[in-house]
Amino acid sequence: xxxxxxxYIASCGxxxxxxxxxxxxxxxxxxxxxxxxxxxxxxHVPASIFAQAIYLFMSICAVMSVVWRVKLxxxxxxxxxxxxxxxxxxxxxxxxxxxxxxxxxxxxxxxRITSTLILFIMYLGVITLHGSxxxxxxxxxxxxxxxxxxxxxxxxxxxxxxxxxxxxxxASITVSGAPxxxxxxxxxxFVSILGMGLVLISLGILSSRLHILGRExxxxxxxxxx
Amino acid sequence: xxxxxLLYCCVYFCGSPSKKLKNCxxxxxxxxxxxxxxxxLFFIFALSGIGVSLILYSLNSKLDLFYTPSEMTAAxxxxxxxxxxxxxxxxxxxxRLGTTVQFIVTDYQSEVAVSYEGITPDLFKExxxxxxxxxxxxxxxxxxxxxxxxDENYMPPELKMTEQQL
Numbered sequence: 526x527x528x529x530x531x532x533y534i535a536s537c538g539x540x541x542x543x544x545x546x547x548x549x550x551x552x553x554x555x556x557x558x559x560x561x562x563x564x565x566x567x568x569h570v571p572a573s574i575f576a577q578a579i580y581l582f583m584s585i586c587a588v589m590s591v592v593w594r595v596k597l598x599x600x601x602x603x604x605x606x607x608x609x610x611x612x613x614x615x616x617x618x619x620x621x622x623x624x625x626x627x628x629x630x631x632x633x634x635x636x637r638i639t640s641t642l643i644l645f646i647m648y649l650g651v652i653t654l655h656g657s658x659x660x661x662x663x664x665x666x667x668x669x670x671x672x673x674x675x676x677x678x679x680x681x682x683x684x685x686x687x688x689x690x691x692x693x694x695x696a697s698i699t700v701s702g703a704p705x706x707x708x709x710x711x712x713x714x715f716v717s718i719l720g721m722g723l724v725l726i727s728l729g730i731l732s733s734r735l736h737i738l739g740r741e742x743x744x745x746x747x748x749x750x751x
Numbered sequence: 752x753x754x755x756x757l758l759y760c761c762v763y764f765c766g767s768p769s770k771k772l773k774n775c776x777x778x779x780x781x782x783x784x785x786x787x788x789x790x791x792l793f794f795i796f797a798l799s800g801i802g803v804s805l806i807l808y809s810l811n812s813k814l815d816l817f818y819t820p821s822e823m824t825a826a827x828x829x830x831x832x833x834x835x836x837x838x839x840x841x842x843x844x845x846x847r848l849g850t851t852v853q854f855i856v857t858d859y860q861s862e863v864a865v866s867y868e869g870i871t872p873d874l875f876k877e878x879x880x881x882x883x884x885x886x887x888x889x890x891x892x893x894x895x896x897x898x899x900x901x902d903e904n905y906m907p908p909e910l911k912m913t914e915q916q917l
Contacts (some may be wrong), residue, residue: 557911558874558901566905592788628898629872633882635816672797673792682801690815690837692882697903706905 531730538723553710562626565619567714571721572616576644577679579609579725581652584676586671599665600740602672603655604733606704608725610648617641628692638692640678646662647675661740816881829902830888836863837882837900841888845877856892863887867894874899 538687544605549567554565583605589598621631632638654671658664686695704711741747807814816828817837828834836856844855852867854877865883875881880900885893906914 528817537753554907554909555782556905557908558879558904560873563905588789588792592785592793627872627901629875630896632818636814670792670795676796677800677803681807688814689812689819690819692898692900694815694901694903697905705903707907707910709907710905741895 528748531727534690535727537586538725538727539587539718540720541716542720542724545713545715549710549713549717553713556710557623559627562623563710565623566710567717568713569616569619569623570653571718572612572619573641574718575721575725576609576613576616577682579605579612579729580644580647580672580676580679583609585670587672590665590669591673596665596740597737599669600736601729601733602668603647604736605729606651607712607732608729610652611728612725613641613645614620617645624692628693633692635691635693637682637691640682640685644675644678644682647671647678649706651675651687654685755845756827764885764910819858820863822857823863823887828887830886833884833886835882835884836865836887836892836894837880838863840877840879840881841874842877852897856880856883863892864890865892865894869897871897872899874901 544569553564555561580662583602586598586602586605589595590602617638620641624633625631634722651668651671653669655664660666683696684691685691698704698711736749788792812822817835820838823834823836837884838856838858839854841857841862843858844853850868850870852869852871854865854867856865856872859915865885867885875897876899880902882898882900883892883894884896887893
């Protein structure tokens with residue numbers, strides 16, 4: 526099924542992402558305070574959003590895997606974890622690059638940056654935990670439990686800028702209240718977020734194909750593939 | 752329990768074909784097992800949530816990146832402790848003498864005078880956020896590192912100028 530959809534998802538995603546980036550990098554106005562260095566927002570914010578969203582997706586899969594024993598959900602956790610680790614690294618890296626001209630430092634151990642680093646470590650931990658077991662059913666169950674245990678990190682990342690004093694500024698786009706980012710910058714940001722989402726979904730599909738085939742390799746449907 | 756009652760009803764209503772009866776019974780049993788798994792998972796989540804919340808609550812203000820001027824004057828710190836001080840740069844308080852910058856950090860309740868030797872970040876200006884690392888000696892905060900904070904507002908320069916004019 527995904528074979529038919531994947532080219533569309535991937536191409537739509539890349540198109541949207543490139544549109545968002547060209548719009549943001551070339552056509553959006555410069556910021557009054559930060560000048561042109563704010564433009565990395567079009568990479569950093571979508572990356573951070575999806576770093577957390579992928580973890581939430583993994584948590585839903587973890588619940589399905591443990592409660593309903595859906596095997597596909599377990600395969601998807603591991604596939605999503607690779608994509609998640611990548612995008613969290615991009616978020617941290619782009620954030621550091623943004624920090625150098627604006628804050629004057631590429632790293633500080635404030636609450637948000639540290640909890641995002643912990644998120645990155647959680648992704649790696651989930652992958653490693655699963656790989657360290659020879660009994661794969663047990664591995665699936667324990668991996669799902671680890672995902673659920675780490676779920677508490679997500680609200681911490683979100684709220685860290687409100688609960689504690691941090692170097693990182695509070696959110697510009699919130700559920701309550703108007704966005705504090707000008708529409709001329711907000712619209713390319715939305716386009717970039719959408720585009721990145723679709724690109725990550727296509728990466729996830731590719732990754733999950735790998736994992737599904739790997740896990741099901743003894744089944745007839747895989748072996749009849751020639 | 753509700754599920755037990757349901758099981759008995761099932762046995763009663765599911766008529767003669769014993770296969771139907773077995774399906775009815777096993778489906779309800781599966782629901783019960785799934786409910787138990789969900790409860791166990793939720794319990795694990797709640798446990799980790801409570802554990803992390805307790806840790807964070809007990810750490811409390813230690814998770815703050817910096818002291819505000821009020822917190823710093825309230826906490827009596829000795830001159831050898833390297834701390835971070837954060838707040839807003841007071842309007843018209845930046846004075847530059849050679850490579851030294853002197854300014855006042857305020858949180859609109861207290862103020863601390865800061866002295867820094869070196870190049871300040873581009874975003875360092877008056878009425879803007881700052882975090883300074885250094886030592887508090889003789890009533891002056893001697894900073895050896897300065898970070899500029901920016902807020903969450905993004906707007907084009909033209910809009911900012913009209914906003915300032917208003």
